[in-house]
Amino acid sequence: MSIERDLREQMSTLCASLYQRGFSVGTAGNVSARLPDGILMTPTNATLGGIDPDKISKLDLNGEHVSGDRPTKEVFLHQAFYDTRPEAGAVVHLHSTWATALSCLEDTDPDDCVPPLTPYVVMRVGRVKLVPYVKPGDPKSGDLIRDLNGAYGAVLLANHGPVVSGKDLFSAGCAAEELEETAKLLVALRGQKTRLLSNADVMDLKATFGNM
Structure with a gap:
């Protein structure tokens, strides 16, 4: 099986799984994966629940639809993620309920949307930046991501939802x-006295596990 065919099948399977488990509804959300060409x-x-592998769009290295x-x-x-994060092999954009709720809260810290509540959010996601609202499909969204110079592997689009990159689709x-x-945990714990991981804890996780 070719690399492209394998990725098409992986994308279809991942999209269906996300949809079936409620991470995406209707036609919300989109997924991409990088190819050599x-x-x-x-x-x-x-709808992510019914992505035909053969109908997945392919763009060339110049961004042209082929x-x-x-x-x-x-x-x-x-x-924008691929242009600024050479290590990124895939990007997942969802309108998932709780991350979108967090993006709508007025007091969400724009420079650290998701504080280190658990070790796994540190290990798998890292620091998350809140990106100012622009309408869906506006090319300015790409400019806002590029302005981050690859410093964040995940962002929250204000009043819209999360965009997360990774080394591969998985x-x-x-x-x-x-x-x-x-x-979900952060919203559930709002107003409670919450214990976060210390800076030392975060540094230890990064030294031990790096970017998973």
Whole structure:
């Protein structure tokens, strides 16, 4: 099986799993994966629950659409992550409930949206930046990601939802799920006296596990 065919099948399987478990509803969310000669992206106006591997969009290295259905209108988000994070092999953008709720809260820290509540959010996601709101599909979204110069592997789009990169589809999917579950904990614990991991704890996790 070719690399491209394998990635198409992996994307379809991951998208269906995310949809079936409620991480995506309707036609919300989009997923991409990097190829040696371009990028695969889920099509626009498609439900993640029924992605046909053969209809997944393919863009060449110049960002031109070369095959498959028309790509997601959030193409700029994905391209910006690949352009600024050479290690990124996949990007997952969801409208998952709790991470989106966190992106809507007025007092969410824009420079550290997801504090170190658990070791796994540190290990799989890292620091998360809140990116200012722009309308869906606006090319400015890509500019905002590029302005971060690859410093963040995950962001929250204000009043919109999370975008998470990873070294491959499995890693990006797991990180997106970890971010969603941690956001759920953060919202549930609002108003409570919460114990966070210390800076020393965070540094120890990074030294031991690096970027998972």
